[in-house]
Amino acid sequence: MIAVRARGLAAGYGGAPAIRAVNFAAGPGQGVAVLGPNGGGKTTLFRALMGELEPITGEIEIPAAAGRSRAGYLAQLDRTRLDLPVTATDVALMGALGRGRWWLPPRRDDREAARVALARVGLEQRESSLFGELSGGERQRTLLARALVQDASLLLLDEPYAGVDPASAETLDGLFAELRAEGRTLLVATHDVESARAFDAVLCLNGEQVAFGAPDRVLTREVIEKTYGSELMVLESGDGPVRAVAVQHHEH
Amino acid sequence: MISPLELLEFPFGRMALAEVLLLAVGGGLAGAWIVVRRLAFFAHGTAGSAFPGLVAADAAGIAPLAGGLAAAAAYATGAGAADARDRERSDGPTALLLVAALALGAVLASDVARSGQGVESLLFGGLLGTSGAELGLAATAAVVALAGTLTLGPLWMASAFDPRGMRALGLPKGVADAALYATIALAVVAALPALGALLAGFVLMPAATLALVARRPGVLLFGSVALAAVEGVAGLLAAFWLDLPPGPVMASLGALAFMAAGLVAAPGRQK
Numbered sequence: 001m002i003a004v005r006a007r008g009l010a011a012g013y014g015g016a017p018a019i020r021a022v023n024f025a026a027g028p029g030q031g032v033a034v035l036g037p038n039g040g041g042k043t044t045l046f047r048a049l050m051g052e053l054e055p056i057t058g059e060i061e062i063p064a065a066a067g068r069s070r071a072g073y074l075a076q077l078d079r080t081r082l083d084l085p086v087t088a089t090d091v092a093l094m095g096a097l098g099r100g101r102w103w104l105p106p107r108r109d110d111r112e113a114a115r116v117a118l119a120r121v122g123l124e125q126r127e128s129s130l131f132g133e134l135s136g137g138e139r140q141r142t143l144l145a146r147a148l149v150q151d152a153s154l155l156l157l158d159e160p161y162a163g164v165d166p167a168s169a170e171t172l173d174g175l176f177a178e179l180r181a182e183g184r185t186l187l188v189a190t191h192d193v194e195s196a197r198a199f200d201a202v203l204c205l206n207g208e209q210v211a212f213g214a215p216d217r218v219l220t221r222e223v224i225e226k227t228y229g230s231e232l233m234v235l236e237s238g239d240g241p242v243r244a245v246a247v248q249h250h251e252h
Numbered sequence: 253m254i255s256p257l258e259l260l261e262f263p264f265g266r267m268a269l270a271e272v273l274l275l276a277v278g279g280g281l282a283g284a285w286i287v288v289r290r291l292a293f294f295a296h297g298t299a300g301s302a303f304p305g306l307v308a309a310d311a312a313g314i315a316p317l318a319g320g321l322a323a324a325a326a327y328a329t330g331a332g333a334a335d336a337r338d339r340e341r342s343d344g345p346t347a348l349l350l351v352a353a354l355a356l357g358a359v360l361a362s363d364v365a366r367s368g369q370g371v372e373s374l375l376f377g378g379l380l381g382t383s384g385a386e387l388g389l390a391a392t393a394a395v396v397a398l399a400g401t402l403t404l405g406p407l408w409m410a411s412a413f414d415p416r417g418m419r420a421l422g423l424p425k426g427v428a429d430a431a432l433y434a435t436i437a438l439a440v441v442a443a444l445p446a447l448g449a450l451l452a453g454f455v456l457m458p459a460a461t462l463a464l465v466a467r468r469p470g471v472l473l474f475g476s477v478a479l480a481a482v483e484g485v486a487g488l489l490a491a492f493w494l495d496l497p498p499g500p501v502m503a504s505l506g507a508l509a510f511m512a513a514g515l516v517a518a519p520g521r522q523k
């Protein structure tokens with residue numbers, strides 16, 4: 001059973017494709033780490049999967065799951081506004097707008113879904129706090145609550161660990177495991193090569209697909225060097241698995 | 253010395269008061285969305301672009317407001333489309349269009365139209381000469397802004413918060429944005445008779461003031477309406493009392509309130 005599949009996918013912004021020759025698939029409950037350097041195409045892939053960018057070539061398949069929306073998206077923190085008078089609850093409730101009755105005030109079950117989602121990400125005490133007054137980790141968890149309210153079968157998480165404190169990162173790890181156990185598929189864009197080993201599969205992008213498969217097969221010195229090129233800061237290789245640290249940055 | 257309230261003894265004074273209160277609803281709400289969506293330049297551009305339309309229509313013997321509305325609608329459509337396509341690069345074309353519109357209006361007014369209404373009132377407004385048609389337009393703008401806020405407000409706020417996330421949330425960003433641009437353009441054009449092409453941007457001033465202190469969307473939206481009404485009525489009465497043009501007095505009051513709010517706004521609020 002397939003939750004998301006891309007075949008021969010190329011996508012971009014009107015000029016040359018930003019990504020090309022992308023072929024991967026993931027089933028329900030699977031987690032896929034998406035690795036790549038700055039401008040490697042991780043966000044472009046997510047925008048194509050969301051339907052924001054039309055594929056230049058190839059196709060995307062995201063079968064609808066019963067009772068759930070198709071794709072939820074966790075944006076990078078720097079793409080959200082901090083100066084608006086919206087609370088954590090307001091942001092979480094935005095996840096319910098896509099259910100087709102946005103012209104009416106939120107229903108009681110929408111509010112309950114927002115409350116439950118915020119509790120799930122450990123923010124039950126911060127429901128009424130302004131989004132701009134939350135810490136980086138709390139903001140990230142609020143955006144995750146918004147994605148949870150969407151109740152999507154596929155979650156696209158764009159650098160969820162960026163700007164997150166260790167406690168929030170631990171909360172996110174636990175929550176991601178829960179979501180996979182519920183049968184949701186997670187695509188997680190990250191720069192952390194080491195954390196990618198904990199996923200079911202790794203997709204390496206650098207303008208084109210470099211590799212896709214199980215972590216122990218994909219995370220080799222050759223693949224990592226080809227993926228990151230000059231952005232690879234450290235590469236150690238002994239008898240054990242390859243260890244690498246990529247430059248931390250935000251993709252725009 | 254006469255009392256400012258004596259203005260209300262005259263029919264034109266009561267018409268002006270009604271215009272101010274209706275503009276407070278439409279302009280206050282539109283102003284709040286202008287601030288939330290950071291569309292101040294778009295709003296100023298829409299007002300400036302109406303100028304050649306006002307002059308040309310006046311010269312052609314038709315209602316200036318109809319010409320202003322047509323020119324502003326054309327501008328809002330083009331600038332809105334450019335803004336939706338590429339927000340970061342739309343400021344340059346918006347500025348050029350604004351300058352071109354003002355220059356064209358000045359040329360038409362001086363060399364072609366020889367405007368009977370007077371360039372000054374087209375640029376700075378003439379609140380004390382409010383007509384029934386102008387009241388009707390202000391009422392329409394108020395109803396549209398209120399209806400848009402109540403039905404599309406959540407979409408407009410979600411789009412302001414995370415514009416790229418709209419598609420992922422399954423929300424119709426294009427439709428929502430087009431409705432917002434139209435609502436703002438209508439509110440700005442409705443303010444033209446009272447404030448003129450150069451001062452119609454006043455509609456965002458109460459909201460900009462409230463944005464410094466508001467912690468809830470409702471406070472920003474409906475507080476902007478209340479503040480616009482207070483500033484508008486106070487400006488109108490003060491202008492009558494001091495024998496000054498109402499538009500500039502209202503705009504000056506708005507600027508003073510903004511500066512005062514800036515001084516008392518809580519420090520450390522993240523922007």
